[in-house]
């Protein structure tokens with residue numbers, strides 16, 4: 169059995185676990201440590217060390233940033249000091265082992281395409297994670313087009329993630345109907361840009377799909393994510409395995 173290790177860095181928690189790369193199952197209960205505040209690179213990387221525990225070998229690390237060649241280029245919902253940080257070199261030096269660093273939504277999408285709601289789906293697949301922000305992962309015939317960042321599209325004069333994320337739903341105290349209206353407008357806009365054959369909606373809110381899925385009224389088929397909260401960990405481990 170091939171195994172790997174994935175660590176998913178989020179705004180509230182840093183989570184990691186060993187992953188069975190053949191099935192996408194976690195091989196042990198995931199470890200979760202609160203994200204330190206301020207979530208500077210130094211503070212976060214020190215927690216990543218705790219989450220890695222006594223695991224060995226190459227691992228995957230996600231960040232809610234555009235990540236090109238191991239370097240973070242944006243920091244929408246994390247400390248601005250990440251911008252320009254060569255995260256791969258930094259985390260490899262701290263952990264003393266090889267790492268692959270990727271955008272969090274891209275990692276979750278890779279897991280959904282391999283083992284979850286988009287398994288075996290050809291054509292254009294778009295995963296959107298609806299959490300603190302909105303993350304996106306775009307695939308064509310199973311191949312990832314990284315760092316698409318469709319959460320930052322404009323919606324009604326605002327950034328889409330400030331209007332239609334799960335955090336926006338809570339912050340503005342929206343009913344499911346009100347939130348679904350915003351999501352419909354957002355998904356229609358995204359449809360005009362990439363014409364997906366399937367949209368997978370992930371993030372914490374995918375666990376409550378019975379509340380909102382029936383309220384969506386858009387052209388592309390929409391499915392809730394299959395791997396729920398573990399998708400980032402699983403995808404990070406898969407990407408680290410190459």
Ligand code: BGC
Nearest residue numbers: 232233234244273301302303
């Ligand atoms: C970030 C993305 C990230 C998404 C979900 C956005 O604010 O720009 O990189 O994937 O949040 O965490």
